[in-house]
Amino acid sequence: MSDKPSILIIGDWFIDENWLMANCDIYHSYNVGDAHFIGLLKDATSSSQSLCGVASILRILYGPAKKACTPEMQLIRDRYHLIGAGVWNPSDNLILQCVMCPEYCESKRRTPYILSGLEQPKHNDGPCLCPHNNDQPCQYDAKIYNLADAKKAGGILHFSTNRLIRIYEGFGSDQPKLRSRYDWRLEIRPEWISLKELTKIKRENTSIKAVVIVDHGHGVIGPQVIHKLLKLFPEAEYYVRSKLASPGWFKEFVDAKKRFKLAFTDQQLVAYRKGVRVWQHGPAVVGRGALEVLSDLLGLPWYEHNKKQAPESSEPGADAAAILFDNNAVVAASREPGGEDATLVNVFEPRIKQQPIRVGRSSVFFDSLIYWDLMRPEGLQCSIRPACIWAEQNAYRWTVACTEAWMKEEPSELSGPFETAIYMMPRADQGTVDMPGPVPANYKTSWTEWNDSSKELGLVTVGGEDQIQLWRAYGVLKDYVCTGGEKRTNINRLIHNLGKYWKDRKTKYPFNCLFLAEPGWGKSYLARCLAEHFDFEFLRYSIAQMASNSDLIDAFKVIASTQNRTHKKVLVFIDEIDAKIENHTAMGLLLGPMWDGQFKLEGNLYSIAPCIWVFASTKHVDELAGEPKGRDFLSRINGPIIDLDFLTNRKAIHAETITDPDRIKVMKQDLRDCSYLRTEMVYLGVSLLNQQFGPISKIDKAVLEIFYNIMPKNGIRSLEVFVSQFSNISRGRVTRENVPDLNVASELRRHIDVLDSWPPGATYREVKVLINPPK
Secondary structure, X not given: OOOOOEEEEEEOEEEEEEEEEEEOOOOOOOOXXXXXXXXXXXXXXXXXXXXXXXXXXXXXXXXXXXXXXXHHHHHHHHHOEEEEXXXXXXXXXXXXXXXXXXXXXXXXXXXXXXXXXXOOOEOOOOOOEEOOOOOEEOOOOOEEEEOEOHHHHOOHHHOOOOEEEEEEEOOOXXXXXXXXXXXXXXXXXXXXXXXXXXXXXXXXXXXXXXXXXXXXXXOOOOHHHHHHHHHHOOOOEEEEEEOOOOOOOHXXXXXXXXXEEEEEEEHHHHHHHHOOOOOEEOOOEEOHHHHHHHHHHHOOOEEEOOEEEOOOOOOOOEEEEEEXXXXXXXXXXXXXXXXXXXXXXXXXXXXXXXXXXXXXXXXXXXXXXXXXXXXXXXXXXHHHHHHHHXXXXXXXXXXXXXXXXXXXXXXXXXXXXXXXXXXXXXXXXHOOOOOOOOOOOOHHHHHHHHHHHOOOOOEEEEOOEXXXXXXXXXXXXXXXXXXXXXXXXXXXXXXXXXXXXXXOOOOOOOEEEEEEOOOOOOHHHHHHHHHHHHOOEEEEEEHHHOOOHHHHHHHHHHHHHHHHHXXXXXXXXXXXXXXXXXXXXXXXXXXXXXXXXXXXXXXXXXXXXXXXXXXXXXXXXHHHHOOOOHHHHHHOOOOOEEEOOOOOOHHHHOOOOOOHHHHHHHHHHHHHOOHHHHHHHHHHHHHHHHHHHOOOOEEEHHHHHHHHOEEEOOHHHHHHHHHHOOOOOEOOEEOHHXXXXXXXXXXXXXXXXXXXXXXXXXXXXXXXXXXOOOO
16 A cells, blocks of 8 residues: 555546437438437547546546656646545446546447447456456556445445436537436435445545545435545545535534535526626626625625625535636635635636537536645645636636537547646646736625625725725616615516526416516616516506506507517516506406416407516505405516515505605605615716716715715606706716705705705715726
8 A cells, every 4th residue: 555645536426428419301201209310420439428526527637548648647646546436336336447547548439329338347356457458457546436335225226327418419610509418317315325435445545635525416425424524534625516505414514613625616506596696897806796605615704785694504614615607707715714804816707608518617627726726835725816717727728629529520529538628737736827917805805895885875995095886886787776785685586586487498387576666766677677688578568558458458469479479588567557447457457468378359369478577566565455356466476576666664655645745754764764775876876977977987975975865756767857957067077066956946856855964065075986897
């Protein structure tokens, strides 16, 4: 037994097959189903096999075959023993070792044109004999342990060697499109996993320096396995990639007070946990959503609506964490020991064109970070920025190479040199890697800036200078201002749910949501922004503008005909749902179309395909429920109900007995109690100034105080009227003198009221306006 330390890679294994096909239409073919495809692989030696999970990581770290291996490419296996562990069918023990061995790949091809596939190696109670090298002993020195306990399972037939088949449609130089995916795997019960095999790993490998955990959620990694690993290897460093959000086995690390050395995740899981968010604002600023995810991974405090939150108690925390996004950008951090701060990394190199073939991209990125940490003395704690830059370059170039192979109709690169993906290894071990450009503020400072930007006047102090950074008020929707609070949370949730609905090709049900706000608060504007964001067909109607029921029926006809002429999903916005047509509410007429997709015209029944219905009302939900058919209408709202204005006493505002002064008094108090919307008024004011008189570069702090202390009686519409009366703005600078005088322009009193006090004209303090994120 060598004195070299060992690296254990444990978790889910997958043998993938990736088939490139082209649509086929032959006149003498029949029984072809929905589509008929023919393979585009050029010959019978074109392999379709690739590796995933533990298999790909073990293959990458091990390095290529000896004849193709430079000294730099085998540094890991020269310095460490490599061990792979997982669960597969025991009858495939030898053949899986043959698959993992990088030698003689040219004769070990799994291809749809050859049924024999890989030849079974020989064993005979001695060393594994290689059928591709004249039955000489196998030279593969990475150890593979199968944790399948066939006795407890009642036989080997209960285990699967997991296979995954993807069918891509491509036409040579065209972009391949993933058409279908088929998974072949059997359920693994926890009691079928042999913990004795883990003890055997400990016995045969005395020094385990690192454990790499790869959890795709298929049953290999669970509380029992993790508990045993922590007991056997308490001093090891743990590198973790889980495709599950806070899996149950995290608790074993929490109970053992053991942190991860590295936690890695990708956009799919991040979006599942936090919804659709803006993760990065240019190269210098990490988004609030990304900071929230990093807080979970690192075990650091975070902030929700400016209130400090404790880190998730179910998360073990990590010394370093990284997120890889679909556009190949990266957000990462390394925690400073013993404190509540971390060094942030923002690799903002979004690729304009996403590569269609990304098999192995995340594995290459994850492995690159592990390699960096193992092979450089300073590791990730001290040099996470260059490590992430290098890892992102590796992952992106790997996907480009795979795509180019597919374009030539020779997807052999997916089967073969996974292990040469990290072809920049010498740079990781010998040189330095860095990227010019701004470095984002650290974790605590970033949270301070986000918190300052979403309270009071929204001012962020940078280098002793006050700034209002307009771009911080924009979320996922282009040019839609929403600074924070429950409103922003609900809109983020709406966008996330609409994103899932947009991806659903076979929609069975409509998506119905309801906006509540007084007139002028941008209900239709928000609906239009949603339609533009998802490229929905947008149709807008107002019940108040309909003179008869036939007008509403005509709207249904337009919706149905629009669906017939476009492949896009349709978003229908219906305003003033509480208005009446022919002295009755329209909600009863909407029940069929908005849920069953049916309406009657001249005795005939017509259909509306499932679509997105966005309804708007000025009334409180309780008021709507009291209308005829109101409860039936509300029961069909399967999306969120969102308040867009500041009113909490909506019923009081609409009471017939309330006087106008009392109504204004109630509205003022509601706005005072909703501090984040007062901040939103500041951003909306600056945004409207920029639109009408821009670009604005400087603004008097007193002007911001005015926006903070006024109540627009008719929402954003009143604010637009107020801003339009600003005068004599010069050179992009807005001062107190440019603000209209409410005493002189008395017509503005119909739109604007003062909450607390009107700032005096004597104070002057200039604030810098940043419209776009820093570059």
